[in-house]
Each structure stands twice: as C-alpha cells, then as structure tokens.
Amino acid sequence: MPAGAFAERGADLELVGIQKRFPGFTAIDELDLTIPAGSFFALLGPSGCGKTTTLRLVAGLEEPTRGRILIGGVDVTDTKAHERPVNTVFQSYALFPHMSIIENVSFGLKRRRIADAAGRAHEALRLVELDHLAQRRPQQLSGGQQQRVALARAIVNRPALLLLDEPLGALDLKLRRQMQLELKTIQEEVGLTFLHVTHDQEEAMTMADTVAVMNKGAIEQMGPPAELYESPRTVFVANFLGQSNLFSGDVVDSTGTAITVDAAGARLVVPTARARRHQGSVTIGVRPEKVALHREAPVESAERNVLGPGHVIDVSFSGVSTQYLVTVPGVGTLTVFAQNIGSGPVAAEGAEVWVSWDVAHGFGLDDDADSAPRFAADDDTESIAVHRREALVAELEEH
Amino acid sequence: MAFAAFATAEAQTQAPKRKSRIALFLLLPGIAYLVLFFLAPLISLLLTSLQAPREFGDIGQFDYAFNWQNYTAVVESYLPHILRSFGYALAATLLALVISYPLAYFIGVKARRWPMLQGLMLVLVIAPFFISFLLRTLAWKQLLSDESFVITSLKALSLMAPDAHFTGTPFAVIFGLTYNFIPFMTLPLYTTLERLDTRYLEAGSDLYASPFTVFRKVTIPLSMPGIVAGTLLTFIPAAGDYINASRDFLGGTETQMMGNVIEANFLVLLNYPAAAALSIILMAVILVLVGVYVKRSGTEELL
Numbered sequence: 001m002p003a004g005a006f007a008e009r010g011a012d013l014e015l016v017g018i019q020k021r022f023p024g025f026t027a028i029d030e031l032d033l034t035i036p037a038g039s040f041f042a043l044l045g046p047s048g049c050g051k052t053t054t055l056r057l058v059a060g061l062e063e064p065t066r067g068r069i070l071i072g073g074v075d076v077t078d079t080k081a082h083e084r085p086v087n088t089v090f091q092s093y094a095l096f097p098h099m100s101i102i103e104n105v106s107f108g109l110k111r112r113r114i115a116d117a118a119g120r121a122h123e124a125l126r127l128v129e130l131d132h133l134a135q136r137r138p139q140q141l142s143g144g145q146q147q148r149v150a151l152a153r154a155i156v157n158r159p160a161l162l163l164l165d166e167p168l169g170a171l172d173l174k175l176r177r178q179m180q181l182e183l184k185t186i187q188e189e190v191g192l193t194f195l196h197v198t199h200d201q202e203e204a205m206t207m208a209d210t211v212a213v214m215n216k217g218a219i220e221q222m223g224p225p226a227e228l229y230e231s232p233r234t235v236f237v238a239n240f241l242g243q244s245n246l247f248s249g250d251v252v253d254s255t256g257t258a259i260t261v262d263a264a265g266a267r268l269v270v271p272t273a274r275a276r277r278h279q280g281s282v283t284i285g286v287r288p289e290k291v292a293l294h295r296e297a298p299v300e301s302a303e304r305n306v307l308g309p310g311h312v313i314d315v316s317f318s319g320v321s322t323q324y325l326v327t328v329p330g331v332g333t334l335t336v337f338a339q340n341i342g343s344g345p346v347a348a349e350g351a352e353v354w355v356s357w358d359v360a361h362g363f364g365l366d367d368d369a370d371s372a373p374r375f376a377a378d379d380d381t382e383s384i385a386v387h388r389r390e391a392l393v394a395e396l397e398e399h
Numbered sequence: 400m401a402f403a404a405f406a407t408a409e410a411q412t413q414a415p416k417r418k419s420r421i422a423l424f425l426l427l428p429g430i431a432y433l434v435l436f437f438l439a440p441l442i443s444l445l446l447t448s449l450q451a452p453r454e455f456g457d458i459g460q461f462d463y464a465f466n467w468q469n470y471t472a473v474v475e476s477y478l479p480h481i482l483r484s485f486g487y488a489l490a491a492t493l494l495a496l497v498i499s500y501p502l503a504y505f506i507g508v509k510a511r512r513w514p515m516l517q518g519l520m521l522v523l524v525i526a527p528f529f530i531s532f533l534l535r536t537l538a539w540k541q542l543l544s545d546e547s548f549v550i551t552s553l554k555a556l557s558l559m560a561p562d563a564h565f566t567g568t569p570f571a572v573i574f575g576l577t578y579n580f581i582p583f584m585t586l587p588l589y590t591t592l593e594r595l596d597t598r599y600l601e602a603g604s605d606l607y608a609s610p611f612t613v614f615r616k617v618t619i620p621l622s623m624p625g626i627v628a629g630t631l632l633t634f635i636p637a638a639g640d641y642i643n644a645s646r647d648f649l650g651g652t653e654t655q656m657m658g659n660v661i662e663a664n665f666l667v668l669l670n671y672p673a674a675a676a677l678s679i680i681l682m683a684v685i686l687v688l689v690g691v692y693v694k695r696s697g698t699e700e701l702l
Contacts, residue, residue, distance in 0.1 A: 082608055096603075111612060
C-alpha cells in the first residue's frame with residue numbers, strides 16, 4: 001500500500017495451497033481458503049489446529065513453506081509484515097508499554113506518514129469510547145480497555161484486512177459478550193474484512209457471517225454458522241460445534257428421500273439430502289436439544305425416530321434447560337436438552353424413559369465416529385489438565 | 400539506580416512511624432554501616448579538602464581550616480585531567496555500548512531457543528572476571544607494546560608509522576577502559592533484553608514499521624533500563640579509573656586522568672587537601688551528570 005493512502009474498503013483474502021512446516025511437525029497442510037471482501041470470517045478450532053499459524057502467515061509474521069497468499073488480488077507472499085495492508089489485534093494486545101494510549105494508536109499512522117495522525121487516532125479512540133484515557137499508559141488500563149485500545153490501534157489504519165487473534169480470550173464472560181457485539185457493530189460500520197481466530201464456538205457463531213472449522217491443519221467444514229450447526233459434515237464438526245449424539249451402523253434400507261440405518265437393532269431414519277453417505281457403514285447423529293424425552297413408549301411413527309426403553313443416569317439442571325444423560329442398552333448414552341417450560345425435571349435419575357426425534361433433524365456424517373478421536377472442548381481448565389496428565393503419563397511410560 | 404536505592408531507603412525509615420519499631424530495629428545494622436563506612440569518611444574527606452598547610456610544618460602536615468581556595472587551585476592546575484577523565488570515560492562508555500548491545504541482543508533474544516548457547520555465551524562474557532583485572536591489563540600492555548607481534552605486523556604493513564606507539568596514547572587508554580568495563584555493560588543489557596517481549600516487535604512490524612524503525616521506536620525504548628544501568632556501571636568507574644591510564648599500564652604522561660592525579664597527590668606529593676578536593680569534585684560531577692542523565696532518559700517509570 002502506498003504511504004499516505006488508506007484502503008477505501010475491505011479486500012478479499014485468498015490462500016492457495018498453503019503449507020507450513022515447523023521442525024518436527026506440519027502445522028498446516030494444503031490449505032485453500034477464500035474470504036470475500038467485507039465479510040466477518042471466523043476460523044474456529046481447538047488449540048494446536050493451525051488457526052493461529054494461518055493468521056500469522058496472513059500477517060506476514062511467518063513464511064509459508066509452500067503456497068501463495070493474495071490480498072485483494074495482489075500476491076503478498078514475499079512481502080514483509082510491515083508492507084502488508086493488514087493489521088492484527090493480538091491475543092496479548094501487545095500495546096507498547098513505553099507509549100501513551102494515543103501514541104500507541106497513532107503509531108501505524110505515523111509510520112505511513114498519514115496527515116493528521118493525532119486527529120484520526122482520537123477519532124478511533126472515540127469509536128471505542130476511550131478518548132478520555134488518551135494520555136494514560138497501557139498498564140493503567142483494565143483488560144477490557146486495553147482490548148479496545150488494541151482494536152482502535154488496528155482499525156485506525158483502515159487495513160484492507162483486520163486479523164483478530166482470540167482478542168477476547170482474556171476477558172471475563174460478561175465483558176466478552178459485550179465486546180463481541182461491539183466488534184460486530186464496528187465491523188459493520190467500517191466495512192472492513194475481519195478474519196477472527198477463536199476456539200470459542202459460541203463466539204464464532206454469534207459474530208461471524210462465515211465460520212470455518214479447522215482441525216489438524218485443515219479446514220473440515222466452512223459455511224454460515226446455522227448451516228454448520230444444523231448439518232455438520234464430519235464427526236469433528238458435530239462434536240466441536242455444539243454437542244451431538246452419534247450412532248454408527250449399516251444402511252439397511254434406502255428410498256429416494258431417506259436412508260435407514262440399523263444402529264444395534266434400532267432402526268433410525270435420516271433424510272437422504274442430510275446424509276453424506278448412502279450405503280455401507282455410516283455414522284448419523286442428532287443434536288441434544290432436538291431430542292424429546294418420554295415417560296411412556298411413544299406411538300411409532302414414520303416421522304420420528306424412537307429409541308428405548310433406557311434409563312436416566314444423570315440429571316443436571318442449568319436454569320434455561322435441563323440436561324439428561326440417557327443410556328439405551330445396545331445403543332449407548334445420549335444427551336438430551338429439555339427446555340424448562342414446565343417446572344422441575346420431568347424424569348428423575350434411574351427413571352425408565354424413551355427418546356425420540358423428528359426424522360428431519362437427523363444428519364449423516366462423512367466419516368466414522370471411531371476414525372476421528374473425540375475432542376473435548378479444550379477451553380476449560382479441567383480438560384487441559386487431563387490432557388497434560390495423559391501426555392505426561394505417556395511420556396513416562398516411554399522411558 | 401543510586402537514586403532509586405535512596406528513595407526506597409527513605410520510604411522504609413518512614414514506615415516505623417506508622418507501624419512498629421521493628422522495621423527501624425531491622426534497619427539499624429544497615430544504617431550503622433552506612434554512617435560508619437560512608438558518611439564518616441565522606442565528612443572526613445570534605446574536611447580534609449578544606450585543610451590548610453601547617454605553618455612551619457613539614458611536607459604532608461595540614462591543619463583543619465576553611466581553605467576553599469584548594470578547589471580553585473586544583474581546578475586551575477588539573478583542568479585538562481578533569482576534562483580528559485570524562486572524555487575518556489564517555490568514549491569508552493559509548494564504545495562499550497556499541498559493542499555490547501548486539502552481543503547482549505544476540506544472547507538475550509536470538510539465542511532464546513538454545514539455552515545451552517545462551518549459558519555458554521554468558522560464561523564467556525563473565526570469564527575475564529576469573530583473572531585479575533591488573534593481570535589482564537598488563538597482558539594487554541605486552542600484547543600492544545612496540546615489540547609485540549600486533550604492532551610490528553601493523554608497522555610492516557605500513558598501517559602504522561614506523562616511529563608510532565600504541566601504548567601511552569589516548570587510544571590505548573580508551574581501549575583498555577572499554578575492554579575492562581564491557582561485562583558491566585553487557586550484563587545489565589542482557590537482563591533487560593532477555594525479558595524483552597518479542598510480541599511488541601511483531602506488533603511494531605504489523606503497524607507498518609520497518610525493522611530499523613521497530614528497533615529505534617520499540618526495542619531501544621524497551622531496553623532503556625538496561626542501557627541506563629549499563630552506561631552508569633561503565634561510566635562511573637571509568638571516570639575514576641587510574642589503572643588503565645597509569646604509566647605502568649596502558650597510559651603515558653599525556654593520558655593521565657583524575658584518578659592518577661589523586662593517586663599522585665595522595666601517595667607521592669602528600670598533598671592530601673588537593674587529593675581530597677579532586678575526589679569531591681569527581682564525585683560531585685558524576686552525581687550531577689548521572690542525575691541529569693537519569694532524569695532525561697525518562698526511565699524512572701520503567702525501572
């Protein structure tokens with residue numbers, strides 16, 4: 001971008017055959033991705049899936065082993081970070097501690113010799129409602145304020161592409177929700193292209209127009225949040241984006257509109273249009289909130305899949321809904337979310353129950369439940385601790 | 400640095416007023432030590448610097464007086480030495496900074512991925528301390544003497560005039576000072592650069608700053624505490640140094656610094672008031688320079 005000029009609007013980003021190898025492992029393998037100009041794109045995945053590496057490649061902080069990066073149609077693969085029309089909101093904010101807030105925000109403008117840097121910086125600070133703190137130092141601000149300064153420091157440059165590296169990760173839940181909304185509003189106001197990297201599926205779904213779920217250096221599925229949630233393509237997506245009840249079995253019957261799967265004796269129907277594979281052994285699933293709980297055996301119907309009888313093995317009440325764990329002999333354990341429309345749980349622990357769901361709500365996956373390891377959502381401390389312990393035990397056993 | 404130390408000491412002596420006498424009690428050994436070994440000698444030095452020669456006394460016999468003319472006398476006779484001291488010290492400090500900064504940056508930032516290399520290089524920086532300072536300086540005198548391999552080769556290559564010397568010149572003294580104080584510059588620089596968060600550098604390049612601008616606008620300001628500490632630790636002892644500039648080591652008659660003059664007045668000429676006055680002047684000038692420097696470099700908040 002020439003000095004003294006601003007990007008008029010967001011630019012599209014294109015990654016072609018990107019591969020990134022580090023000594024000992026491949027972070028990204030053959031990644032192709034196109035992000036249209038002006039969109040809010042979220043890259044969602046567990047830690048270590050390569051999403052931050054992708055962001056750093058786009059920012060120019062890492063060099064790809066292979067492949068090209070195009071911003072607004074211009075190949076920037078061989079351009080240095082400071083020459084790319086891209087700005088990043090870092091996870092750690094990385095506000096310069098030796099500069100005041102206003103100096104931080106005008107840093108990029110001054111480097112590009114843009115006229116009235118101070119005025120524009122104040123304007124950006126007003127946008128994030130922090131202009132009154134312009135003379136403070138970053139360490140005198142709270143985490144949420146620092147986050148907003150980091151955002152102002154990036155958007156003041158009107159980059160063609162704004163990269164957000166889990167910028168809300170360090171904030172508490174309430175502030176995070178508020179910032180999500182603010183970010184979305186700002187994106188709509190300034191019309192820039194946002195590439196947001198996160199491991200928080202809720203954050204990705206509320207903010208982005210398009211979500212790409214990334215796993216082990218590759219994109220598993222990409223699309224609008226609702227589409228991804230309603231019809232996941234792989235076991236990983238089904239489990240990482242929300243929760244799923246999955247069943248495996250052979251296709252025993254197939255009509256033009258639906259396939260029937262024999263899951264340990266139970267016959268489950270899935271619409272053909274919502275199933276990725278139509279013969280052989282397949283994995284199908286349904287979201288827990290789509291499943292209904294019955295105290296008595298429901299009437300057989302072509303419209304509903306029914307499983308049971310089973311037993312409730314756990315009930316946990318969470319205000320809006322109650323989560324039941326139901327074990328059905330032969331089939332396995334299902335999770336059921338029941339909205340608390342009545343009062344109190346409808347089934348107690350140990351009760352005999354049946355479960356059913358609308359045939360249209362089921363989905364058939366591309367891969368098998370066994371082929372991909374089930375990932376625990378790795379954003380809670382407990383699962384990280386468990387992973388660490390397992391890794392340590394494995395390491396000890398090796399020696 | 401020194402000011403920060405004073406500031407905390409003051410804050411601590413105020414504490415007992417508010418709380419108990421325990422803090423004062425715990426501070427007593429420290430206060431006693433300072434009074435005995437810092438305050439008393441300082442007052443004694445000040446009184447000596449104002450002494451007048453005893454009437455009809457021998458050489459080296461003085462009486463307490465208020466003979467402030469001692470100060471004007473030493474400034475008149477030793478002004479070149481005073482200026483030379485600070486000039487040499489400044490040159491050595493700048494040279495040491497220019498040599499140490501890339502070294503410290505490499506050890507503290509670039510070598511982070513290889514802790515073994517980091518450790519090895521730090522040992523190499525500190526290694527000279529295992530040999531006496533005097534011995535090392537003497538060794539340099541040998542290495543750079545007129546008959547040495549280095550000087551004869553330079554002369555053979557016509558890079559030096561046949562009748563030129565290296566020892567005894569200002570260059571030799573500045574070289575010696577730089578060499579001897581480099582570790583004092585490298586170590587504080589290393590400790591700051593070792594903690595330098597490279598994410599700030601990435602943020603800088605993300606905000607359109609070229610590598611040089613990132614260095615000037617981000618790396619240097621963030622390593623200011625190390626630069627200030629290193630330059631003070633080099634400049635203060637270098638200004639008072641009398642080994643490198645001494646005729647017995649790398650210096651000559653024309654390179655005498657304040658330390659040499661003080662030594663000569665104390666031990667040879669037995670003119671104690673002149674030596675004391677020079678010492679006081681040296682101390683005062685360093686205090687003022689350091690004060691201005693710390694204030695101007697604006698590192699109080701980073702320290």
